[in-house]
Amino acid sequence: MQSVRLHGLKDMTIAEKIKTIKTQLPENVRLVAATKMNSAERVREAIESGIEICGENRVQEMLEKYGKNAYDGAELQFIGKLQKNKVKYIVGKVSLIQSVDSIALMDEINRAAQKMGIIQDVLLEVNIGREESKSGFMTDELETALQHGEALESVRIKGLMAIPPACTIPAENRPYFMQMKQLFVDIANKKYDNSMMEILSMGMSGDYLEAVSCGSNMVRIGSGIFGPRDYSKQ
Numbered sequence: 001m002q003s004v005r006l007h008g009l010k011d012m013t014i015a016e017k018i019k020t021i022k023t024q025l026p027e028n029v030r031l032v033a034a035t036k037m038n039s040a041e042r043v044r045e046a047i048e049s050g051i052e053i054c055g056e057n058r059v060q061e062m063l064e065k066y067g068k069n070a071y072d073g074a075e076l077q078f079i080g081k082l083q084k085n086k087v088k089y090i091v092g093k094v095s096l097i098q099s100v101d102s103i104a105l106m107d108e109i110n111r112a113a114q115k116m117g118i119i120q121d122v123l124l125e126v127n128i129g130r131e132e133s134k135s136g137f138m139t140d141e142l143e144t145a146l147q148h149g150e151a152l153e154s155v156r157i158k159g160l161m162a163i164p165p166a167c168t169i170p171a172e173n174r175p176y177f178m179q180m181k182q183l184f185v186d187i188a189n190k191k192y193d194n195s196m197m198e199i200l201s202m203g204m205s206g207d208y209l210e211a212v213s214c215g216s217n218m219v220r221i222g223s224g225i226f227g228p229r230d231y232s233k234q
């Protein structure tokens, strides 16, 4: 792994940052640009610069940019907290919903996908740091969720996603990433129907190198590509 860090790269253009990140990632690791709070124009710039997957957090924001054809030429995924009543707006538009955090949500996605006659790929989000402020299944709830998934005809579980606790140095998250990798392998070995452990989505701007070294094969990077988000505009 190269040791170059993104915060040392803040004078680079979006294209340069994407290029740098890509050279750091092994071939089996997919890069998702976390596009929240970035305009359709900036999303397009990222796609022109080599981004193949965009991940959005909010349904409304996604639909607005979708209406402006912001994601043309890339795959679109959903990575944020998803309410059941919003499911119908995104099923069929996104190739993967990374943030499935309850059985009720899984059922709702199944219903919506069935109605459309499609199969929706999802990841189960794991609350690996057991944080009250975070969504996701607790590790001891995963088995029930995976068993529940066995009967769903229009949802396919493709792997796991996690957002570990905020940390001051990236290495602090290594134990969480390693626990996730272990879970991923254990679940794969148990061979649940309708679940294939293909995607292990973990690692963001501050810690993607650690995540990858612990076995992540999908990183979600926002500020490392687009620069800091301006929350004052919200």
Ligand SMILES: *Cc1c(COP(=O)(O)O)cnc(C)c1O
Binding pocket: 034, 036, 057, 079, 080, 163, 204, 205, 206, 220, 221, 222, 223, 224
């Ligand atoms: C915003 C976001 C990211 C990217 O965060 P950065 O620290 O800006 O790279 C990744 N995953 C999820 C779920 C996010 O909401």
